[in-house]
Amino acid sequence: MRKHILMSLCAGSLLLGACAGKGEQKMSVSQEPDTLLMLVGSYASADQEGIKTYRFNQETGEAVLASTLSGIENPSFLVPTEDGTHVYAVGETEKGFTANALALDTLTSGLALLNSQSTGGASPCYITVSPDGKFVLTANYMGANITVFPRLADGKLGEGHVISFQGKGADKERQEQPHLHCVYFTPDGKLLLANDLGLDRIHAFPVKQTPGTKGTDLLDEAAAFDIELAPGSGPRHTCFDKQGKHAYLLTELSGEVVVWTYDGKALIQQQVIKADTVGAKGSADIHLSPDGKFLYASNRLQADGVAIFKVSPSDGTLTKVGYQLTGIHPRNFTITPNGKFLLVACRDTNEIQVFARDAETGLLQDTGKTIHTDKPVCLQWVMK
Known part of the structure; x- marks a missing residue:
């Protein structure tokens, strides 16, 4: 029951310059042909470089480290704004849990911490920005809640509004309480959806047509409803x-x-x-190819890899066409905008694997162009 194209990397309070030679002329990634900026979030202590940015060439598959940031504990999920000026990252801990606002310098690919706010719920594991850019929301896995933050004019986060849930699911070990794992908006912006792994539900909130500037102004909580899934499924x-x-x-x-x-x-x-055909109970991330013809889903804990499905152009249904083994614990992955490469963050083998993607079959092939980095768990492209 409810109670109430650039990829960058975020962590810390200091802005670090890009790793360029002293005589090298700096330019924004968007000025470099086929080069994207990639954001990488990871599990790391606050004194480690938890967020990194890489310049990634989507034609060759080559990556170059651009900047690093420390100062945030476990910045495990992050998201850039549509205009590429800011990045928002969680601090996924059970104590001191935070949402963090960072400024992004597209010239140097560096990040600077603007401010942090408590999520009011432990282990925030997902963060998103509202379609109008005025709010930032987190899903708090151990907090049994979601948090709505107003986004201020300077990109900082205002005080958050917490929406909590109660109950338990069918799996006594994994569903002892609500576990909010993902918050996202429908493409038309009419609904905010919150996947609750613990209750086997999607909590749906109508978005107010003329929201104000407080955290309570975005969602119509009185009109909220739930979409139920099969018991023990665990929506992620x-x-x-x-x-x-x-x-x-x-x-x-x-x-x-x-x-x-x-x-x-x-x-x-x-x-x-x-x-997941081996019953590992560790499925993680899901994405469509840019052309919409194939869907990919990662699995962990056993037979770590990515399931590959073909999408029916007539009704959107799926047919499984393959399975690609990966490094250990492929929590998150991303596909380049041109669809040529699929990159997998393998947490326990400390690597980002770069797979070439066959546009006709959807199948993947390891290029061997592995990016070695500690405990990567989130990959995002900055689109400006």
């Missing part, structure tokens, strides 16, 4: 197609992809298909 991450007609949800515990149609009001279940 979701992605939408570009048309906004289909959503694909990955369940962590049952290891399935649930295909939904979206009608502007609610999600309607259309298909359920296995991503």
Whole structure:
């Protein structure tokens, strides 16, 4: 029951310059042909370089470290704003849990910490920005809640508003309480959806048409409703197609992809298909290829790898076409905007694997161009 294209890297309070030679002329990544800025979040202590930025060439698959940032404990998930001026990162801890605002310098690829706010809930594991850019939200896994922060004019975060949940799920070990794992908006901006791994539900909140500037002004909590999933499924991450007609949800515990149609009001279940066929209970991340023809879902704990599905152009349903083994604990992955490469953050082998992607078959091949970095768990492209 409810109670109430650049990729960068974030961590810390000091802005560090890009790793360029003294005589090298600096330019923004967007001025370099085929070069993107990649943000990498990781599990790290506050005195370690928890966030890194890399310059990644999406034609060759080559990566160069651009900057590092320390000062945030376990910046395990981060997100850039659409204009590429700011990055928001969680501090995923059970004590001192935070949402952190950072300024991004696209010339140097460096980050500077602007301010931090308590999430009011332990272990924030996901962070997103509202479509209008006025709010930042976190999903707090151990806090059994989500937090809505107003985004101030200078990019800093205002005081957060906490929305809490109660209950437990079917799995006594993994669902002893609500576990909020992902917060995201429908493509039309009408709903905020919160995946609750602990309660096997998606909490849906209508977005107010004319929100104010406080954390309480974004969502119509009185009109909220739940979308229920099968007991013991454990909903984790979701992605939408570009048309906004289909959503694909990955369940962590049952290891399935649930295909939904979206009608502007609610999600309607259309298909359920296995991503984890060994019962590892560790499915993690899910993304569509840029052309929308293939869907990928990562699995951990056993047979670590990425399940590959072909998407039906007629109704959005899935057919499994392959499985690519990866390094250990592939928590998060990303696909280059041109669709040529898929990069996997393998936490326990301390590497980001770079796979070439076949646009016709959807299958992956390891390029061997591995990026070695400590405990990577989040990869994001900065799109400006």
